[in-house]
Amino acid sequence: KNEVEQSPQNLTAQEGEFITINCSYSVGISALHWLQQHPGGGIVSLFMLSSGKKKHGRLIATINIQEKHSSLHITASHPRDSAVYICAVRRDVAQKLVFGQGTRLTINP
Amino acid sequence: EAQVTQNPRYLITVTGKKLTVTCSQNMNHEYMSWYRQDPGLGLRQIYYSMNVEVTDKGDVPEGYKVSRKEKRNFPLILESPSPNQTSLYFCASSLGGTQYFGPGTRLTVL
Numbered sequence: 137k138n139e140v141e142q143s144p145q146n147l148t149a150q151e152g153e154f155i156t157i158n159c160s161y162s163v164g165i166s167a168l169h170w171l172q173q174h175p176g177g178g179i180v181s182l183f184m185l186s187s188g189k190k191k192h193g194r195l196i197a198t199i200n201i202q203e204k205h206s207s208l209h210i211t212a213s214h215p216r217d218s219a220v221y222i223c224a225v226r227r228d229v230a231q232k233l234v235f236g237q238g239t240r241l242t243i244n245p
Numbered sequence: 246e247a248q249v250t251q252n253p254r255y256l257i258t259v260t261g262k263k264l265t266v267t268c269s270q271n272m273n274h275e276y277m278s279w280y281r282q283d284p285g286l287g288l289r290q291i292y293y294s295m296n297v298e299v300t301d302k303g304d305v306p307e308g309y310k311v312s313r314k315e316k317r318n319f320p321l322i323l324e325s326p327s328p329n330q331t332s333l334y335f336c337a338s339s340l341g342g343t344q345y346f347g348p349g350t351r352l353t354v355l
Binding site: 167169170175178179180181184222224226231232233234235236237238 | 249276278280285287288289290293295301303332335337341343344345346348349
């Protein structure tokens, strides 16, 4: 079993819909990252969380440390949000990063 | 402009021919790391460095070497590349946890 599991693996939605991507992990962590990988391959860091909730524009990330679960929400989704979203955790005993398999999001106009 | 650069961006080589992929950052970050990305396996960490002369193995270090002689550079060395090292490679740097990724290097080993 992977240490970091994301769901769904693929998600297709219509423009304007509210999107939720989930990430569950099984190890102790010091932080959790959400990354966005564009169709061209470039990777951008969206959030780093160790507790609570963060918001940036239409993106919201939450983490529940007790349940070992994080969610990434996109409000008023737009075709330009189409990308692969990757969850990664930093293990608490080292500075290693472990990645989920990614969620491929497609927003249709 | 703050950035992480990698060279080359694309490389086709043959088994056993030593190669180096360079990575450089201009943000004075202490933490740097190398990842490979493969279909179905996602991103995996190869090596990371907490500071100059401090490096450690990630989850898939076999067949790779790194060095960190100066803060800005973190080259990835493949002493004897093999076809199973065909992959997309990313370098990243970090300060305070947020990762800044390079554009990627697509390596094909024939």
